[in-house]
Amino acid sequence: MPWDDPGMNDFAQPLPDRSALVIGGGGGGIGRAVSRALAAAGARVAVADLDPQRAQEAAHELGDRAVALAGDVRRREDVDGFVERTVAAFGRIDCLVTVVGSGGPATPRRRWSISRRRSRRT
Numbered sequence: 001m002p003w004d005d006p007g008m009n010d011f012a013q014p015l016p017d018r019s020a021l022v023i024g025g026g027g028g029g030i031g032r033a034v035s036r037a038l039a040a041a042g043a044r045v046a047v048a049d050l051d052p053q054r055a056q057e058a059a060h061e062l063g064d065r066a067v068a069l070a071g072d073v074r075r076r077e078d079v080d081g082f083v084e085r086t087v088a089a090f091g092r093i094d095c096l097v098t099v100v101g102s103g104g105p106a107t108p109r110r111r112w113s114i115s116r117r118r119s120r121r122t
């Protein structure tokens with residue numbers, strides 16, 4: 001489909017027979033919301049998270065069109081396992097979503113302290 005086809009911008013377009021791997025953070029706030037949206041559009045979803053219970057809860061909520069995977073995105077063998085198990089469950093991966101990060105302040109601490117010093121001078 002050409003990129004300027006109106007269908008390319010139809011985000012409500014269903015995704016029947018498509019499968020998605022929501023990797024790392026799939027059981028968290030954003031990952032769970034993305035998983036729900038993909039499932040609502042008709043996709044089968046593999047929910048991967050460091051916390052097995054979170055992954056299970058998120059997949060359970062989506063019913064039998066979802067599987068839960070537990071592992072750490074920092075470990076290559078775990079990521080390889082996510083891919084292998086998703087392909088084993090659904091036969092393919094059409095969409096990959098990565099939703100994990102360390103959190104914490106968006107501004108580096110050093111820059112923050114410099115701006116604090118500057119603000120004290122003014």
Ligand SMILES: NC(=O)c1ccc[n+]([C@@H]2O[C@H](COP(=O)([O-])OP(=O)(O)OC[C@H]3O[C@@H](n4cnc5c(N)ncnc54)[C@H](O)[C@@H]3O)[C@@H](O)[C@H]2O)c1
Pocket residue numbers: 023024025026027028029030031048049050051054071072073074099100101102103104
């Ligand atoms: N929520 C927001 O408004 C917001 C805004 C901007 C950026 N972010 C960033 O987006 C990311 C996700 O946000 P969220 O609100 O969904 O967080 P969350 O804490 O609700 O979920 C994060 C999930 O990631 C999992 N996780 C952590 N380390 C992992 C690892 N090494 N491997 C696999 N899974 C791992 C956790 O078990 C948890 O289920 C974070 O990095 C956050 O800083 C969030």
